[in-house]
Amino acid sequence: MPRRVAIVGLGFVGLPVALSFARRGVIASGLDISQSLVAELTSGHSRLLEQDGDLTITDILGQCLQEGTFTASTDPEQAYRDVEAISISVGLPVSGQGVEFGPLDQAVASLLPHLRKGLTILLRTTVPPGTTARHLVQPIEAAGWKVGHDVFVAYVPERLAEGRAFAETREMPVLVGAPDQASRLRAEELMKVILDAPCHQTDSYEAAELAKLAENGQRDANVALSQEIARLSEALTLSAREVIRLTNTHPRVRLLDPGPGVGGACLPNAYLYMAHAAAEVRVALPTFRAARNTNDQVPELLVDLALSAPRPNGKAKAAVWGLAMKDNSMDDRQSPAMAVVQGLLAKGFSVSACDPLVQGHPFQVSTPAEAAAGASVLYALVRQPGLDPIDPHWLDGLVPGALVVDARGMFDGLKGEISRRGLTLWSL
């Protein structure tokens, strides 16, 4: 077991992984470029909502800081000092220009001067196929080190889900991809420090890279199918949720919840990372692309429903419950709920939104009742603590005849209440 491991990138993935090493007796030395994040972590606070049993991530962070098993720094000299392994978990954003490799290239540049014989390096970031070879192995070998002999490199995609990071770091089987056996064995040995589940090995970086994207792309396409079933169900005046529930009674079928769309960085970026590699080898991915388009269009479809809501005095206010990209999440990056808010604002609605786990937006108010007051259309988009279950009194301030758009089945038990109040319900 190594004595010291560096974790590069201390976000949703990196911090729980670093603390998982620290709790298993390895000194985890965290590196991040964000000074404010490092200051926050060093002061013993994490904004993440992770929990392991009764302990919050802030409790765990506090324990590890006190025991000296976790440190956070922006200084590569400090972070890489005496480490036997390095795990990289920075993210690759996608912009109009395509995939931005800058964060990974900077992370690799930061570690090159600290390479030494015997070091194991894992890439955990979700990436287009070809990235480990081009952006990690090539610079290492250009610096004069032989991978598989002097230093060891494997691609080990991260599979955890936000909110279950500690449990899934222990329990989720992982993939280990590397062309040489020495790197695979060392990567597996390192992973086994924090993992109590199988490591599935493969002899190429690219197979593991593409397998990770196929996992995410499959979920994206699955939700897109559910969206089409939902549109057809609506047109046939059927409940989409009931149709999907019935479908899933088949033991070999599992349609996912359609919801307000697919958000976050992971699933939407999977297609874009695949498309990046596919363009180089001139392969079309029409099915994945169509699924992405279907999911991207859902917020617009939900916004259009508001046009049929009453407009007392010509004014229109919309209420939105839930802003995160998924349930029980504080992450609003690429969130469909945020797209709904932007769409409503663009159509001239004033918007009051409530999400107890997301902060910092000018249209936010503190309670669901406050958001609903005076609104002629109410969107229930994310199941968050404090929003679910719904207290019917939160509806008291809606204007008469208001429209309730429920994309998450949050009003399933309140249909009687909706009709007693003379409200109209549109639900998935």
Ligand SMILES: NC(=O)c1ccc[n+]([C@@H]2O[C@H](COP(=O)([O-])OP(=O)(O)OC[C@H]3O[C@@H](n4cnc5c(N)ncnc54)[C@H](O)[C@@H]3O)[C@@H](O)[C@H]2O)c1
């Ligand atoms: N969030 C999830 O649930 C999840 C699940 C599976 C896989 N992933 C993948 O894991 C990767 C990380 O995701 P995340 O959600 O933790 O991202 P994040 O944005 O929360 O964290 C990334 C961190 O890396 C830091 N960083 C960027 N460049 C750096 C550099 N050069 N050196 C040091 N630090 C740097 C950033 O400041 C940030 O704190 C992504 O590829 C993502 O697709 C995420």
